[in-house]
Structures are given as C-alpha cells and as structure tokens.
Amino acid sequence: MEKFTTLTAIAAPLLRINIDTDAIIPSREMKRVSKTGLAEGLFAGWRYKTPGSREENPDFILNQAPYRQARILLAGINFGCGSSREHAVWALHEWGILAVVAPSFGSIFQGNCVRNGIVPVVLDNAIVESLARQVESDPAKRLLTVDLVECVVGAPDGSRHTFAIPRADREMLLEGLDSIAVTLKRDAEILAFREQDKTRRPWIYLPTAA
Amino acid sequence: MGRTIIDKLWDDHTVADLGDGASLLYIDRVFLHERTGSVALKGLEAAGRHVRNPEQVFCTMDHIVDTTPGRTDDTRMPGGREFITSTRASARAAGINLFDLGDDRQGIVHVVSPEQGIALPGVTLVCPDSHTCTLGGLGALAWGIGSTEGEHALATKTLAVRKPRLMRIRFEGKLAPRVYAKDLILHLINRFGASGGTGYAIEFAGSVIRSLPVEARLTLCNMAVEFGAWTGIIAPDELTFEYVRGRPFAPTPAQWDQAVAYWRTLPSDHDATFDKEHEVDCSGLAPQVTWGTSPQQGGSIDGQVPDPASENDANRRQSAERALQYMGLEPGTVLNGVPIGAAFIGSCTNSRISDLREAASVLRGRHVAVGVKAICVPGSTQVKKAAEAEGLDQVFRDAGFEWRESGCSMCFYAGGESFGLEQRVVTSTNRNFENRQGPRTRSHLASPATVAASAVAGSLADVRKLATV
Ligand code: SF4
Numbered sequence: 001m002e003k004f005t006t007l008t009a010i011a012a013p014l015l016r017i018n019i020d021t022d023a024i025i026p027s028r029e030m031k032r033v034s035k036t037g038l039a040e041g042l043f044a045g046w047r048y049k050t051p052g053s054r055e056e057n058p059d060f061i062l063n064q065a066p067y068r069q070a071r072i073l074l075a076g077i078n079f080g081c082g083s084s085r086e087h088a089v090w091a092l093h094e095w096g097i098l099a100v101v102a103p104s105f106g107s108i109f110q111g112n113c114v115r116n117g118i119v120p121v122v123l124d125n126a127i128v129e130s131l132a133r134q135v136e137s138d139p140a141k142r143l144l145t146v147d148l149v150e151c152v153v154g155a156p157d158g159s160r161h162t163f164a165i166p167r168a169d170r171e172m173l174l175e176g177l178d179s180i181a182v183t184l185k186r187d188a189e190i191l192a193f194r195e196q197d198k199t200r201r202p203w204i205y206l207p208t209a210a
Numbered sequence: 211m212g213r214t215i216i217d218k219l220w221d222d223h224t225v226a227d228l229g230d231g232a233s234l235l236y237i238d239r240v241f242l243h244e245r246t247g248s249v250a251l252k253g254l255e256a257a258g259r260h261v262r263n264p265e266q267v268f269c270t271m272d273h274i275v276d277t278t279p280g281r282t283d284d285t286r287m288p289g290g291r292e293f294i295t296s297t298r299a300s301a302r303a304a305g306i307n308l309f310d311l312g313d314d315r316q317g318i319v320h321v322v323s324p325e326q327g328i329a330l331p332g333v334t335l336v337c338p339d340s341h342t343c344t345l346g347g348l349g350a351l352a353w354g355i356g357s358t359e360g361e362h363a364l365a366t367k368t369l370a371v372r373k374p375r376l377m378r379i380r381f382e383g384k385l386a387p388r389v390y391a392k393d394l395i396l397h398l399i400n401r402f403g404a405s406g407g408t409g410y411a412i413e414f415a416g417s418v419i420r421s422l423p424v425e426a427r428l429t430l431c432n433m434a435v436e437f438g439a440w441t442g443i444i445a446p447d448e449l450t451f452e453y454v455r456g457r458p459f460a461p462t463p464a465q466w467d468q469a470v471a472y473w474r475t476l477p478s479d480h481d482a483t484f485d486k487e488h489e490v491d492c493s494g495l496a497p498q499v500t501w502g503t504s505p506q507q508g509g510s511i512d513g514q515v516p517d518p519a520s521e522n523d524a525n526r527r528q529s530a531e532r533a534l535q536y537m538g539l540e541p542g543t544v545l546n547g548v549p550i551g552a553a554f555i556g557s558c559t560n561s562r563i564s565d566l567r568e569a570a571s572v573l574r575g576r577h578v579a580v581g582v583k584a585i586c587v588p589g590s591t592q593v594k595k596a597a598e599a600e601g602l603d604q605v606f607r608d609a610g611f612e613w614r615e616s617g618c619s620m621c622f623y624a625g626g627e628s629f630g631l632e633q634r635v636v637t638s639t640n641r642n643f644e645n646r647q648g649p650r651t652r653s654h655l656a657s658p659a660t661v662a663a664s665a666v667a668g669s670l671a672d673v674r675k676l677a678t679v
Binding site for chain 2: 015016017018020022023026027028029030031032033034035045050051052076077078081082083084085086089104106107108111112115116125166167168179180182183184186187189190193194197201202203204205206207208
C-alpha cells in the first residue's frame, strides 16, 4: 500500500446524506473477481445517463472540469453506508480519490478505506459545508490540504481544522503497512490463546471440514 | 462494575490489547460467499498465504447464482459464472467447508449460518457481508467486514478491532397481531435515523425481545446495519438454546452442558452500563412500510408520505425531495393504497420458515392482483424443503407466486434479473436504495405478511384489515 502523508488537491463536494456503497459502485459494475478495473463503474448510476451506458451525465460533479482531477471528496453524513463491498473503496481509489472528508462514515467502509490507502477524515457537518462553499467558488485554485502527519485539514481561507483518527489507522496509512504482516508478529500470542481456548470452549473447535 | 454482553464477549476473545481502545480479537468462525469471498480467497492465494483452521471457515453460493429452477453455473449476471467457478476452485484448494450448488446446505449465508449451527451464542463470526449482524440474534458477536479484512481473518484467525461504544435499546409493551420484528426495526430506524446507531454495538433487550422467537430476533438484528450500527446482539436464553440444540455444527451432546453453562454467563450484568440507552414502546405499533430510498424514510401503513417542506434540516429535506422524485410519490399520499407492480418475499431479513408461514397464512385461499409479478425465494435449500413438506409451496403457487430455488435473488440487482424501470415493488428485504433491486426500481420495505397482503390487494395494504380465512 502506498504511504499517505499530506495531500493538497482539488476537492469535489458531494454532500448528499447517506450515500451508500451501492451508489458508489452499483453491483452490476462489479463484473469480475478482481480488485481492479472498477474506476469506470464509480458512481455509475449518477455519472452516466442511463444504467449500463457510458454516456456521461454532464450534471454530475465528477464529470465537470476541474473536478475530474479531484483527489479529495467532501461528503455528507453516513457516507459509505450499506453493503460491505470493498469495491466501493477500490473504485474510488482507482479513480483517484485519496481522502474523503465527511461528518460520519459507514463503519465497514471506513475500515476499508484505511486498508486501501484512503484517509477517512471526520469533521463536523458545519465545517464540511463551509469547506464545500470555499472550494466551489474556484475549485481549481481553492485547494484543500489533508495533512495526516499533523491530523489537520487546511482550508482555502487559511483556517485549519484538526481531526481525530485512531492511532493504528493513522500508522497504517502513514507507513503503508500490510496489516496481516503486522498481526503475524504476534503469532505466538495467537497460538497460545487458541491452546487455552480449546479447553475453555471445546465446541468451537470442529473436526475437519465437511 | 458489571459488564454488558458485548464487554464479556470482547474480553473472552481478546488475544492482545493493541492500545487506543483497540484489541486483537480471536475470530471463531469465518463465512464467505461467492460475491466478496471469492476476492478474499484469491487475494490470499496471490499473497502466498494460507487459511488457518479451514475447518472453521464456511462458504456458500447465494449472491450470484440464479434462483430459477434447474439452475446451473451459468447465471444471468454478466460475468457471474466466473464468481461461482472461481469461488469453488479457491474454496476447494483452501479445504474450507463449501455449500455448493446442489448441496442440501446451500442458501443465503445468514440463513444457513444459524440453520447449520455455525453461528452460536457467544461466538465471534465475521463475513465480508454487511448483514452478518443478523447472527447477533443468537447472541453471537458477528459483524460485516471488507474483503481485505476477510483475508486478515482467514490468515491469522484474528482481527484488529476498535471497541465500539455500547447502546441498549429496550423494546417494551406488546406487539399487536400482524406486527413483526421487521416492523420493530423499521420503526426504530425511522425514529432515530439511518445513522442513529453509527459507532455503536447495540444490545436489543426488553420484554418484547424476550418473547420474540429466535427467527424473529435474527430479522431484528439483520437490519442493525441499516441503523448504522457496528452490530446488534440479543442475549441468548432458553429459546436460543432450544433453537441451537442438535444442529449439524452445534456442540455435540457430550459438549452441550459445558456450552450452555458458558452461554448462561453471557447476558449483561444488572449493574452493567451503556454509553446510551433508548426505550421504545411497542404497544400500538402499526405495520411499517418505507416510502423513500433510505430505510429511515418510512412510517405506518396508515400514514402518509410526508412533505419534505416540513423538514427543518436542509440535508434531510433535500434527501426527502430526491427520494420522492425517485419513488414517483407526492407528499400527502396515503401509503395504504399506493398501487404496486411487484411483490418479493425473500432475503436474509425475511425468508425463514416462520416468514413463509406468515405470508402463506395471508395468501391461503387468495390470489395476487392482476398484473402483479410476485416471487417467493426461500432463504435456504433447507427452508425450501421444509416449506414444501408443509405444503406452503402450493399455497404460494396457488396464489400466483413464483416459487424459486434459494439465494439472494432480487434482493439486489447484479446486472441480471430485475423488476424493471420504475416498477414499484413491495419487498421483505432490507434495502430500498436507488437501483437496489434494478435500474430505477422503486422498493418499499415491509414485513412478509404486509408484502403478501399488498400482493393480493395490488397496492400497499394494511395486513390487519384482511379478514383471516
Ligand atoms: S439476501 Fe440481500 S441483503 Fe441478504 S446477503 Fe443476500 S444480497 Fe445481502
């Protein structure tokens, strides 16, 4: 996973509330057993004129210059709610989004972001709305900064907004770590737990697969 | 200080404290399906890693497989065949338990899991599927994860998880006839919003819960995720133990007493504290139905579509306006009586045998209205067989319903079968998002009994007003 430290980029406001993962990538766009090839399906239901087509809807924000170059998304409450499909995060990442700023996230989506190099930034609704207003007046020039080292979002008007992110998530993003490798450093503890647990809860331990 | 059921399960599964409120939790069971599990298995293979304890890992085919009789690996979903064959190959190579097409144990993951005794009180169970919270109905700590986390659980038997805040919701009073767990959860989400549970693990408690049969508890917990919760859970009791006893992967008779003794220690202590508590009075609750494109946009069947203009919050107002436009509804329309084109009974929310019995009790001696496409998809092959043994399939068929093979079917649109443009569907599923059941399809969530009554009426209908025959 690539490391994320700080990013200054065009931010696209998409402030609808409760944007679900079906909207981020519709099921019909997940055509292969793969984590790639998904950018085209991002927001397909809104980005294209008719379902399944590739004729762009010019009203949709990510189809408009300069938002085509957006690397940051500003979103409404409960962004990424709904299905657990990690494809939503893979599609965002492949399209180019590296940070999402929202008042709250669907919990599985939030975890999926961290595991794929997208920073989920939680800020108050009023701040997100103010950021949206600021960038909208001249999106190509009025850039947003997401600084994960300092845990601060820098706005075009010079204001700075601190955000909280769990320590482990921040480390994983900053270092671009592989979470399995990190956990396997504790393998001795895991195996010891299992041995003890076998006498405490023997019914958990099934014979071979059937 | 007393501990909640969630605290107890957390403590009992903690391998290591990771600091900052996070723990490395031991994962007892992993369940996979062909839609997201296939990517996890492939990812693991690509990284040269192995499944640790494959005997505790399960996989079913439910999301992409067709549900039409005589189905094969070919499906109507574009590219669907690859999901099925790739999952099968990876599952076999990994040596995990596979409930393949044609296997008696096949079905929707969250229906199969309790049915086979894989989900049990007190276990930690994860699946790359958001409705894994269903299994909280048995007293399991179960939650949905992404595919990458799935790889982590498979390879290490653990997950690094930050402990959520704890909420308890007590449902008190008594449910009126023809009002179900589905109505309870729709009402809850309507009242507190689709993000009302965000950041929380929620214990559902109270007198209503204690009298709910286990299958209804599964329905309730199923939609904890639509409430925004990390998961939901209900303390196991005698009803749970009776439900679990004798199931294929449940504790053996020799292990039974030890297991039950442990399960009895799990309910929250009397002096346990939660970060938030709500009480919901269920007396007088009417059957619920949604009118919008978020599960929070709903209300009583005898209510009206609200006027977005009366909504003070700008975000909620805009979302209601968009929803009404998508749904093709006007403010002030009485829900009871809105004409429908289709009815769907199925999904991990409401496709268990008790759901089919309730729907059949409405349909017996009746027929769906002219022009209504009606489909019943049993949640598992076992449910289907049990229903057929009771003659329920005949009741559905006589009433004009299609009777399908088990699977997720049209709970979601994967590019294959759909209800069609702007078709209005009353559905026993859990999500009414835009395009969820097909391009521009308009979904109204309701209980199986309400779906059946509406199918008969040809419009959203109040099941309480249908005379029993
Ligand atoms: S029935 Fe629907 S909600 Fe349940 S697992 Fe299948 S697709 Fe998901």
